[in-house]
Amino acid sequence: MPDDRPEPSLSRPPTPAPDAPESESALVAARREKLARWRAELGITGYGHRVDGRCSLAEARSLFREDLHVAFEAIVARRRAATAGGPAATVEEAASLLAEDPRPTVRVAGRVVQHRAMGGLVFVVLRDETQDLQVSVQRAAVDPAHFRLAEKLDYGDIIVAEGRMGRTNRGEVCVWAASIDLHVKSLVPPPEKWHGLTDPETRYRQRYVDMYANPQTIRVFQARSRIVARIRNVMDGRGFLEVETPMMQPIAGGAAARPFVTHHNALGMPLFLRIAPELYLKRLLVGGLPRVYEINRNFRNEGIDRQHNPEFTMMEVYEAFGDCETMLELTESLLHTLASEIDHLVPDASPVTGTDEAERMPAAVSPPTAPLLRPFGDTIVDWARPFRRTTYGALFESALGFSMSDGPRVRERAAAAGVENHAQADQWLLVSALFDRFAEARLDPARPTFVTDFPSAISPLTRPHSDRPELAFRWELFVAGMEIANAYTELNDPDVQLARFTEQLAGADDDAKTFRSLDDDFIHALRVGMPPAGGLGIGIDRVVMLMTDQTSIRDVILFPLMRSTGDVQRAGPVILPETTDA
RNA sequence: GACCACGUAGCUCAGUUGGCAGAGCAGCCGACUUUUAAUCGGCCGGUCCUGGGUUCGAGUCCCAGCGUGGUCACCA
Numbered sequence: 001m002p003d004d005r006p007e008p009s010l011s012r013p014p015t016p017a018p019d020a021p022e023s024e025s026a027l028v029a030a031r032r033e034k035l036a037r038w039r040a041e042l043g044i045t046g047y048g049h050r051v052d053g054r055c056s057l058a059e060a061r062s063l064f065r066e067d068l069h070v071a072f073e074a075i076v077a078r079r080r081a082a083t084a085g086g087p088a089a090t091v092e093e094a095a096s097l098l099a100e101d102p103r104p105t106v107r108v109a110g111r112v113v114q115h116r117a118m119g120g121l122v123f124v125v126l127r128d129e130t131q132d133l134q135v136s137v138q139r140a141a142v143d144p145a146h147f148r149l150a151e152k153l154d155y156g157d158i159i160v161a162e163g164r165m166g167r168t169n170r171g172e173v174c175v176w177a178a179s180i181d182l183h184v185k186s187l188v189p190p191p192e193k194w195h196g197l198t199d200p201e202t203r204y205r206q207r208y209v210d211m212y213a214n215p216q217t218i219r220v221f222q223a224r225s226r227i228v229a230r231i232r233n234v235m236d237g238r239g240f241l242e243v244e245t246p247m248m249q250p251i252a253g254g255a256a257a258r259p260f261v262t263h264h265n266a267l268g269m270p271l272f273l274r275i276a277p278e279l280y281l282k283r284l285l286v287g288g289l290p291r292v293y294e295i296n297r298n299f300r301n302e303g304i305d306r307q308h309n310p311e312f313t314m315m316e317v318y319e320a321f322g323d324c325e326t327m328l329e330l331t332e333s334l335l336h337t338l339a340s341e342i343d344h345l346v347p348d349a350s351p352v353t354g355t356d357e358a359e360r361m362p363a364a365v366s367p368p369t370a371p372l373l374r375p376f377g378d379t380i381v382d383w384a385r386p387f388r389r390t391t392y393g394a395l396f397e398s399a400l401g402f403s404m405s406d407g408p409r410v411r412e413r414a415a416a417a418g419v420e421n422h423a424q425a426d427q428w429l430l431v432s433a434l435f436d437r438f439a440e441a442r443l444d445p446a447r448p449t450f451v452t453d454f455p456s457a458i459s460p461l462t463r464p465h466s467d468r469p470e471l472a473f474r475w476e477l478f479v480a481g482m483e484i485a486n487a488y489t490e491l492n493d494p495d496v497q498l499a500r501f502t503e504q505l506a507g508a509d510d511d512a513k514t515f516r517s518l519d520d521d522f523i524h525a526l527r528v529g530m531p532p533a534g535g536l537g538i539g540i541d542r543v544v545m546l547m548t549d550q551t552s553i554r555d556v557i558l559f560p561l562m563r564s565t566g567d568v569q570r571a572g573p574v575i576l577p578e579t580t581d582a
Numbered sequence: 583g584a585c586c587a588c589g590u591a592g593c594u595c596a597g598u599u600g601g602c603a604g605a606g607c608a609g610c611c612g613a614c615u616u617u618u619a620a621u622c623g624g625c626c627g628g629u630c631c632u633g634g635g636u637u638c639g640a641g642u643c644c645c646a647g648c649g650u651g652g653u654c655a656c657c658a
Contacts, residue, residue: 025627027609030609117617134617193607201589257656
């Protein structure tokens, strides 16, 4: 390049673009300057147009054929012999060579993730959602403007390249560029090319950067999508109908969590973001849909940790004339299917671990299966069927050393463990507290385990055993220390349900009273008559965590909730919800 | 909500007992036609999260705040 070329700032006023703050770093300024130079000298717009006939980088790579490449090299060698040698020295020679080139032509697009300019030869590695692929640019093979562009590309730019599928002398499969076009100039300096972006805060806040800097991130969300699609596929195959019920509810029911509150202006009414779809889905059983499911978000106004995000995705399933045992079979079958197919659902997901041959679609029925191992953090989960089963009471007794029916000892142990309110609280609430603290930890994290026969006192929507009413037809599935699923034989006696609700409301503390109320219409629906049914909830985020070996829920949620950083700009005041009983 | 840790260049990270703010990558200029984190020569780059305090002197020590991570609490 000529040394006396005028700086762009001389031909353009030094005022920054509207979106360029004065404090913008020198690195961003350098990229803006480069774009301005390209626009002036190469006629590049910087923000490209529609591209037809593009293939993915994976497809392009699959078109490479060694025999064609060898044939091409033979042609080159023959020409060298004829014309005293060297690589193509002129554009004319290169053009006539191209006419004889037997290798397939491709057009690819991607983001630049590596760039090595070596004088007359430039190597650019592109990335798209499938994989990385090198584009090689020879000075003699492209228009000079294209070569000048290729020489100065930055990590983060998006380009479209066209050329033949071949390879380098070192065996790297690549596109030998005949043309290169800039389709987006990236103005933001990229993460470090070797270590990538590791700061979790930036990864979550700027997921778009994380996604191109860390290909594994895209793989996880591709896997998530395919897992959810496969779940829908299984549910549809079993005759369930997918439905959508309100996420904004006048009464937040179906669970005991604290809801988010909002407000509808035109109706002048407070609304809650749902904590569960359960009470609406059961209304559908009353209405005559015997098999329904819903996969969507629930919102719980509670703490955040590696297993909890305020909004999370759950699948709820209801099956008329089923019970918690049919839900158990469904759950076990579904999870085993996912665990066995995950590597095929996502071919690129785990290039390191090759577990190809063993797993095919399992039979519909469920004989015991061979071990089906998948890593999750420090443990290796065995998804072999059948999953383990134990009862709540047995697990309690093995952990605490006495029966959960032993009222005095339960109270005594709760006191010793410092459980809040141990003197007045219901015995079964103390049992539940002790169970959560001591018994859950006794489960083998490597073996999915159904814990059955929960206490009725903590299962207000569940049908009790007729011979032992203190126990309910309810189980939870635990895997790797996480609660993955929860199912009941649904309570469909309206009078018992009303009594349970009333009892629960009476026991609510002042805080809970602000958002809990009795859903009279649900009781009315039960009076109309709900068929006996099994009901199930599966935490989709946690299932995805297990299947993709991500130990933080934030790594399976595209945009996990982060605290506001104070740079939020509002057009006007936030309208706060009216206080209750306004 | 409680406790612990962390916050230094665009990114990944050093920073000694309190004594001039550092490296690699990235960027800029130059060389280079088969690289693989290319290499080589030269150069640029800082609100040490924010605000106070102690001190002759604070990235370092103290206090408060903000953000993130972790543990706990909360969590059909």
